[in-house]
Amino acid sequence: MRVILAVPHFPPRHVAGAELRAYRLARWLLAQGHEVQVICIGDVWEGDEAAGLTVSEEIYDGIAVQRLGCSIAAWQGPLQGAYDNPLLLQHLGQAIASFRPDLVHLISGYLMGSAPLRAAREAGVPAVVTLTDFWFLCPTLSLLRGDGRLCWGPEPAECTRCWLNRRRPFQWLESHAPAVTRPVAPWIRRGIFVPAAWTARMAYYSRRQRSLAAELNKAHALMCITRFLAKVHVANGIDPDRFTVIPYRSAGRVESAVGPLAGGDGNGKVRFAYLGKVFPHKGVDVLVQAFRQLPESRATLTIFGAIEPASFEKRLLRMARGNSAIHFAGRYDNDRLGELLERVDVVVAPSVWHENAPRAIVEAFQHGKPVVGSNVGGIAALVDDGRNGLLFERGNPDSLAAQMGRLLTEGALLPALRSNVRRLEVGDAENARVFAVYLRVLSGEGSQDSIGKDSRP
Template identity: 35%
Template sequence: MEDSLKLLVVVHHFPPDHISGAEWQAYRIARGLRQRGDEAHVICVQSDARGPAGQLGYTDGLYDGIPVRRLYFNLPLAPDPFRWSFRNPLVERQILSYLEDFQPNVLHLISGYLMSGTVISASRSLGVPVVLMPMDFWFLCPRVTLLRRDGSVCDAPEDLVECALCLAQDRRRYRLTARLTGGASNRLLRRLWRSPAVLRGMGKADLLAALEERRRYLRGMFRAPDLVISNSRFLREMLTTHGLHNPRFRQLRQGIDTERWVGDSEKEPSPYLRVGYIGQIARHKGVDLLVRAFRRLRAQGPPPRLLLYGNAEQFPAFTRRLHRLIDGDRRITFAGTFPNERILEIHSGLDVLVVPSVWYENSPNVILEAFAAGTPVIASDRGGLAELVQHGVNGLLFRMGDAGDLAVQLQRVVDQPALLESLRKGIRPVKTVQEEIAEWLQIYHSVTQGVEHGWSAVN
């Protein structure tokens, strides 16, 4: 029998206050290890805008039996907030102290966002093996998402002038000038800021220097872990293409915790098509795109319905925009939130799920959960979504950001009822969380023993 493990999971947030993909990944791993008798602790950030300057506080507690340390510090009051965002000495000291007390066999860092690269350097300095799991673009992009402020996708994260211009849009004067000039001011700045003399004259030389420092430092931190794991081929290729290299960079698809689900997957009969969305009610998730596409649908029989599951109060300005787009259309309903245990019940009332994201998703749980519940998916054709959804097999794909093409795919489902049944039959079994935990155990034991994995992808 393998020796028991002591694992420290480090992640930017953790349930119950935050329940996105990275948080659930951390929870699944910690809970799975503790269920088999291993020790697993979690460190997360409760707030990066709380407390006096230069100090880090924390609270210790339990979540579902998992020991969790929740940090708080005030990044805006740091001597250099931008540099501290990727190289935080307060976090480094906290991780060093916790490692010395807990003495884990492995540290598992998820994302790096809010925690900074010092988690890796602290662990390496004490000889604790590190598994890094990027689940977003934080190592490439200070905004994490590769989304510009105007919602467009950045395809050139290695261009530091573009990064500087993107960050400058946080200031109202740059946004207002760009709006008044139809973007001409940004085009001019894009040329001017490539001159060191102009940068110095405009006071932007240090921003470019800090961006270069960020890139150099995080590339070094990315090379340091004993193993780097990505949920999707897309994220692995994207990070590697843009200069983040580690010879021990592998892929492992996450599992779904179906044991906690209640009910069954039998679809409730309905005279009309039921289209669903589950997730954040947010711009980068493309919910407005879905509303525009849905409102174009026409049906010979009973009109289709759209159910929007998510917290409509999280981004109130965006929700107001959605209400204007909906314009009283009674076919569209804000259905609120629900606990994960009710997934089967929710999907029993859906015929198809739409994932209309306008940014590069990695490996969304919402798609795997839909497949586990027997629901076909219509998704954007970029990023990790296109790995999971096979057009015409287990779902349909549409051009990312194109409401017209999404409407075409939805209309196909309206006009061809037999298509849905065909897509359901194309859904393959989804990995369970128990299978995923078995793979993580293999990984943790291998890095503690200095064994190199031979596999390149586990799906």
Template identity: 25%
Template sequence: MTPTVLNVSQNYFVRGGSDRYFFSLAELLEKRGHRVIPFAARHSENLETRWADHFPEAVNFTNPSLRDLSRFVHSRSAAAAMHRLLEAHRPEIAHLHIYYGQLSTAILGPLRRARVPVVQTLHEYRLVCPVSTLLSNDGKLCQACNGKDYWRAVAGRCNRGSFARSLLSATEAYFARLIGGVIDRIDRFITVSHFQRRKLAELGVPAEKMTTVHNFVDVSDIALNSRSGGYFLYFGRLERLKGIFTLIEAAAPLVDIPLLIVGDGEARVEAEQLVSARGLSHIRILGPKRGQELQDLIKGSLCCILPAQWYENCPMAILEAYAFCRPVLGTTIGGIPELIDDGVDGWLFPPGAVEALREKLVYMADDPERAAGMGLAGRRKIEERFSQDRHYEQIMAIYSKLL
């Protein structure tokens, strides 16, 4: 049996790793003969799809009206759009990703009434943290809400230091948990790291409802690359929690090897100003890159860096670097150590440790042949542990228990 899958996310374009997984899963399922129906919010950046007429209007986060704020908590338009879709096209199973924000828990009611089993891949910590990151306003690891006391996020102004934003986030979290059925109406949660599963269970998510399935990369069309590249590379969102300022400080004196920073986000302007003010001409912030352009940048790098300072789970950036035979320098936090074998296919260093990261960068620059060999070890890991075949088997094992 190849069930029709309703693939649900707030975005129908790539903004981060969870979006890339959303599209990769759809491609994998379609390759195996499944009919995949996407459901997301309308947006000017959306990719073309024949299903776009079924998408509800997006919430305006730039200049929100009272109606936008209301739909952030409970979107009747998303619920109505979901109801119409289910009436016209009956999927056997729904696979959700990051749907809150644009779609809200309002979509869970129509799915339950239509008796469609629901699986959700969890890419962060929204079930237990109103701002999804388990970080306080000052960027420190935080579990003050303890999975349920969301008012603490308001007291701490955890959403960008804003009382209003924090109040809205806490309100949405309370509504989702108490009324929206954010846990009860999901039949199975997929965590993307063992660390994430343990942390969510510690904070009150039923352990028996969670299964870990790491992300994957299709390497069938990616050639082996044993040649070393000529620059350090970061690609991902440009935010403080991603550790980009730690990276800039570590690379600042290493003027002989360029550092390319690829991506966009709230910290981009600040990072650009820092690089400019200090005359760090060997550090270039390139903005967002996608598709072949991003792939070529990964191929040409000496190594890729993930200096995260929050509980990352299964970053696609690590798996994508391995796919193109590039080693990875990553922090000892969250699920990152589950992906990097220290000294084999990359190096681990403590979050925020500028000197430790600089030491690893120098090591890579001084021994490019070793770096290339570590990249090949990463590629073997993808083929053995994070392949599309293995991932499909794991996903179908979960689906089959619910059908």
């Protein structure tokens, strides 16, 4: 079988959930004797230099990779180009004609947009999608509004208000005169008392919503890890019959986690850790606030991962100032993850957005570590409260501090949680299930899953 994998980025430059999923799948397909072409975005830049699409080709770990670069100025408008880029569409059409794949597989729509799906359809090639986030519903991927509230799906006026919420003048106005900003969404919806740029933005969000929903509903199969992610998309007009949910399965107990607790750092302290990229929607500020409520003599907190943006890094460092038990370890190499987790007792996943299936939780379970996580979406789907971890109220540092505090004061709790941690089935077994979807699509069978049409998870 010949497969094109389209993905936002690809190792070694970028290593995140979608990229690792694509890399592992490509390696598995090659090992099974299939042919693979990866197409990803290498760079997107401001300005009009090199206004066309740049293409670099390489072999990475035996995988043929095309890395594309594009100037925003070269797109048909920076907004539409973010989801419907004609340069990407043209290149992918050429790539399909040259490589002649049996199937095109898009993993997350971020950066690549709908171009892989349109190009495949125009060439008469089946296309499947793995949803790893909420990009097809939300330009920010997160379904998290600018004021911090969870969102359950696109509504053009609310999307415009969310866009405004992320701009400093509007933020200042909202903090000083909330009565003025409160009715903004209804005003935008009716087109009264608002600048033309706002109504134009609402029209853009409306076009985006219709276009991307139509593309998903034309794909031959949609795959995701959690039923939660599938149900959110179904609630927003995506055909439930196209979904195949490929959840993580238990692969048995972690042998190293069966024996007595190792004793933390040697001084009886419980070692908490955060793993992964440190963005505002990941809730690390909530974690720092919560940890400061714990006695420094009883616990440590290590934050592994690069912090972005710089303003958020300054904020976190300021919040942690004066607490010697909080350590920012910075960027880490994924190959050393097992070594890092040997020095950790509990992993914390404090996200304030819905999440899908956080890789940090998967890695924690693979190494026998319980997880304390927010009671949202994909986190709650993986963490069984009171068995392999603990859940707390999203965005509430007091709730998180209470759960972390239990691990310091209830002596039997941490060993009990640790004994219930089970490894998850990832890698070859998971890839084989994805390949089974390929075979069903090529045979004309399509999806074999049914998730129902209930409106909210």
